[in-house]
Amino acid sequence: MFKKLPGDETQSLVSTTPDTAVVFRPAVVRTPAFVTLVIFAARLVAGLVRLVWRHPIASAVVAAPCAVAWWYGWRAGLVLVAVAVTVLALWCSLHRPSFLRWAGWRLLAFWRFLWVYRRHWQAVMVVSGLGRHLRGRDYLPHLVRVRCTSWADVVTVKMLHGQAVKDWADRLDHLAHGFGARSCRVSIARAGRLHLVFPRHDPLAVPLPAMPIPEQASVGPVCIGTREDGAPWLLNVHGTHVLVAGATGAGKGSVIWSTIRGLLPAVRADLVEIWALDPKRMELSFGRALFGDRYAATPAECADLLEAAVAVMQERADRFAGLQRSHTPTPEDPFVLVVVDEVAFLTAYQSDKSLKLRITAALATLTTQGRAVGVGVLAALQDPRKDVLNIRNLFPDKIALRLDESEQVDMVLGDGARDRGALADHISPVPQQGAGVGYVRLEASPEPIRVRAAYVSDADIRAMAEAVAA
Template identity: 40%
Template sequence: MIGRPRGEVVTTVSGDLLVVRPRRLRLPWWAVLLGLLARWTGRGLWWCLKHPRILTVSVITVAVYLDYGIAGLVTPVVLAGLGSAVWRWRHETSWWAWCAGPVLGRWRHTVVYRRVWREAMTMCDLSRVYQHQTVLPQLLAVHCDQTLDVLSVRMLRGQTPADFQHATEQLAYAFGRRHARVYTERPDELPVRGGGWVGWLLRQVDAYRFRDRPDVVYIVLVRTDALRRTVPPFPVPTVPDFTALPLAVREDLRTWHLHLLATHVLIGGATRRGKGSVLWSLVRSLAGGVASGLVRLWVIDPKGGMEFAFGRPMFARFASTSFDAMADLLDEAVQVLRERQARLAGTVRVHTPTTDDPLVVVVIDEMAALTAYLQDVDLRKRIAASLGLLLSQGAGVGVLVVAALQDPRKEVLPFRDLFPTRIALGLTEASQVDMVLGDGARNRGALADQMPSWAKGVGYVLLDGTPDPVRVRFSYLTDTDIKTMAAEYAAPVAAADILAQVGRETAPEPEQTAASTRRIPLPRKPSGPLLPDSLLNILRHDQCDTDTPNNGGGSR
């Protein structure tokens, strides 16, 4: 084939293979050089259009160097460093939002994530093949704060957020992190702007930034775990805000607030995982209202008072040793519910707490002891009936239930779905995460079954209005903190008289004596051989004939 004219079609038979030599177009060297120069120039212009800030800084740097030399470059850098240090010292939040966050985000976008993006998307099975080419989700931007990296990613056509949620754990380890979550909306909150034309302009910018983008998902990676440190108790508000009670610290170092008004709260967590931290943090946030009479705490501690006995002065009602007293407490809460329903019907739809009509919060620790493990069947049914009424009808009239348990299965807690607000601490099984937080919560990043041993009081909660979980750590109160709080914020003397409005005064829990603690044997059915009913009827008939005297005459 060597020496044949260029453009001739040559066929060689090797099985069924045909080899065709295409025609080649020969260009002079100067035309090739001009083409390459035009190509490189076009790419350079396009890069400048895509990176105007880098271009502007580069032009200014060169101009300053040409006019003032090295001193002209060093002086602005030193002044900018000093200004940044003062800014961070005076207001670190705005410094991260407007200075350090954007700079660090741009750096990590280029150096960390873009460098391994193709490999990570391919290995996590998020790439697709279209027309014999591999297409990847597009990394739009990276936003950073003190602890988190938020990746804005445009999905491919045909992808859904569920595809990324199923790969949450793989994405975390693909980028060298332990925790990651996928959000369908921006995870940060919409800022509150002031009035005037500046506030109006900022609101327009926020409306554009927080616009609905169905084709974009947000991957949150924990760069620095801020929840390793123990959270100290929060200050006690004089008048508690029932729509925003401070209980925990989020991963982004912001405070997580519980919306308690008109809701019930379920806390699920294995033993020694910090359920007490959640309950005592809630009690502390309500302490100001307890002392003023705005809140009544009715506490049930089936563990004999081992958890809540320290705070007894704060509780209007307290039952810890007698299950009959616990059932009476729940029955009386139902009576308060009925009285308020009759009084508020046609007036309001949601109860507003006042000192004359306070908020009643029924706190139950180890709820499974009342709903599953109680041996007295009649008493267990009575407790279940009262809890069902409180959970289904009590939120609107200001009779709320806050319950903690270890096993969230329906066999243990049949009315689990009646708790609108749920908190998942460390759990023992992956399936329990969805039982507490709802279906799909674990796929969205709530890995409550993988909590390390140090993570006591660390759990996952749901943000208001979104199904996306957030990882938080609740404050820790020592025994000394609890005793001091109970002495300072004791409930009023007449706190237990709330039942007077329904015509019944409360009774104290009966004291345990030796006679009352003696175990009473349960009645047993007579035991005997297992016989069919037909044979038992015959035997009973013969027994009756034998016992009946013969009236027809004596023996002959």
């Protein structure tokens, strides 16, 4: 009537020896030595083929001298090594970029693959908890390849079945210290594979001087600094809205003035108008000549200027309706960039409730309807909490400079940004090291990018204002 469950048979077993447990051992199947040797040889050949396929240049550098020494003697092998080293040294001295591209980074990747990552892979995976021990066997994530750039190692990893990206994001400190790096970042390569980025040095440690003013008038994207990979940092302000968050002294002014500097030729060509809201009366006041009568300092003036921008936006929307869906800057309809230096003072710390409501309503209207008609908002604030700025999600592009708390990183860049390596709370408070350094999350890419904005000095700002006034 009742079905027997597995293990019920053990109830009928009786041991005549006290305190003796019944031990059940699985059946042992003995594998012939020949089969074991064949499997080992097949794995060895497959590993060698995979090594040569992924690192052809490094493998040739090692294999060629060994083959020559085997056939013609060790002296011939030594001569070949000396000739190869001489050729590589001449190539590196004559044209270093091509040497690094075709040989240098590949050789470095081969060396670090063997000496740094493969050598410590099992220990780091087991200690960090990313490896698993099941039924007497160790299951480790597969180290696929290592690629070296000028500043970091990019390690491609195949995850274990059932693992998630969060499992790796929670162990970034373990991975960084395990492989001797300062930090580690994780990104998704494709289904089941990850890219782990281990920086070898910090290319953004040195402050950047102001970017040169472009020769041609353009609304962007404008170059305002450099990215961690050495590429220029291009910020798009036309057709989007940008939110810059950072603590005091983090470098928000560098982002604002570098953007204005990149738009200066377009301002002189009447393709761009910059409307400035400067409630602190400090940052933007240096360049009042750039803004003309579109400069506001008091809360009442800021509210009036924002409502004027809303009026321009609505007037354009009425004219563009049914005719065009995107904005092309012209002297008749220039791109309007509304720059707000400290938006929290106007939306959260303003004592006049009527002004606060007017400013919040105008900003919400601009950020929801201004993109298509050529009205953009570049806002900066120190405190990114929702009760300070409840419209922060209306800014598609976000920049997180140095922040005070780890929770603020996700408030600015979105959930999970810090787990993927956007450590804005770890940026140095020393101005020479951390001012202008931050992480960018664009609307088109959810992965945070580490950048540094160029420093625009007071002399540069005055020269810009004089150029426009002239």
